Amino acid sequence: MRAIICALLTGAFALPASAATSGAVASTTVFLIVVFVLAVFVGYYVVWSVTPALHTPLMSVTNAISAIVVVGAVIAAAAVSADGDATRETWTARxxxxxxxxxxxxxxxxxxxxxxxxxxxxxxxS
Structure with missing residues (x-):
């Protein structure tokens, strides 16, 4: 498992430089997928390595993170284009x-x- 994570980390740090020089969209997409996979692995190991007594504070922290997601989602839901027209991108963002x-x-x-x-x-x- 550690070898896989090390390989992903090595690839993750090499991809942004190659994506910046070549301008390839595929490299950026691969980089984002690698970051997502790493976040899944880190999240899995963090949650399962927490002692049972600390699960309640961990739940509180995840609630706070979800609240931050709601703030960002409200901003995305209120998306308006620069000229004020309703375009496909703004409706997708909304x-x-x-x-x-x-x-x-x-x-x-x-x-x-x-x-x-x-x-x-x-x-x-009682």
Whole structure:
């Protein structure tokens, strides 16, 4: 697994330089895919290496990150072109922004429910 991550890291740092010199869109796309795959691996190992007592604060942090995503999604949902016309790009940005607001809101709501349930486990039973 470490060899795969090292190979991905090596490729990730070599791609931006080649993409900048050749101007190839494919290299930039490959770079973004590599960054996404690395983020998936790092996220997986971070979540599974956390002790059970720290899962509640981890959930709170992910709720905060989702709140930041909502702010960015609202900005994307309010996209306007430079001349004020409704173009295909602005409608795409608005649609994706609205979808991101919806899904991030579900993520935040579910995170609060799970956090509440986890905190209930630590309460004294009376």
């Amino acid at each position: 649609g994706l922004g609205a979808a991101a607001v919806f899904f991030a809101s579900i993520n935040i709501f579910g995170g609060f429910l799970v956090t509440r349930r986890m905190l209930a486990m630590y309460r004294k039973k």
